Amino acid sequence: MTNHLRTATLAFALSAVSALTFAAGSHGGGHDEVAIGQPGKTANVSRTINIDMTDNMRFSSADIAVKQGETIRFVVKNSGKIKHEMVLGTPKELKEHYAMMMKMPEMEHADANMVTVAPGKTGEVVWQFTKAGKVDFACLQPGHYDAGMKGLVTVAETAGATGAAPKAGAAAGHKH
Numbered sequence: 001m002t003n004h005l006r007t008a009t010l011a012f013a014l015s016a017v018s019a020l021t022f023a024a025g026s027h028g029g030g031h032d033e034v035a036i037g038q039p040g041k042t043a044n045v046s047r048t049i050n051i052d053m054t055d056n057m058r059f060s061s062a063d064i065a066v067k068q069g070e071t072i073r074f075v076v077k078n079s080g081k082i083k084h085e086m087v088l089g090t091p092k093e094l095k096e097h098y099a100m101m102m103k104m105p106e107m108e109h110a111d112a113n114m115v116t117v118a119p120g121k122t123g124e125v126v127w128q129f130t131k132a133g134k135v136d137f138a139c140l141q142p143g144h145y146d147a148g149m150k151g152l153v154t155v156a157e158t159a160g161a162t163g164a165a166p167k168a169g170a171a172a173g174h175k176h
Helices: 003-023 091-103
Strands: 047-054 058-060 063-067 071-078 084-089 114-117 122-128 133-138 150-156
Touching: 047 084, 071 084, 071 114, 084 091, 084 122, 091 133, 114 122
Parallel strands: 047 071, 063 150
Antiparallel strands: 047 058, 071 122, 084 114, 084 133, 133 150
16 A cells, blocks of 8 residues: 555544544534533524624624523624634533644534634524523634633523523623
8 A cells, every 4th residue: 555545544534533523423522512502493593693703813792691591693703814613612612622623723513503704704603592601602723712712601590491592582681
């Protein structure tokens, strides 16, 4: 077997293992939907929150308030000149995923809790926040997380919340 063929075979095998790992929902354990919520249904979106990502390694807005049960459409714009992403997760999941991205920077992935956005483009995440507490988000492109490209969603408890989305037009505080 030639050296080139061995390299190509090894690359294929590694990408297949990586793909199977991600298909199983596991970036070293998968995202914890119990802790961070669940993919939302577009029909249940109660409001849209715009987030801008820039090359100064910041999200604008990085501090977001929602209510338990609320389904949010995040419209995520990349105003920079390099690729950015928004990934919802627990601090542990984000750190594990970031470590993986540092090893495999060209890795492509698409889960409901994340969006990767090319320069000048816009993407979206629709997410239902089923549990009160805090949900972190970050850009996991190599170097971005370490540079401080992080944010926090504070999910306020609502009396009798069962995971159902509040009525359209219900507003929660939003601060920058």
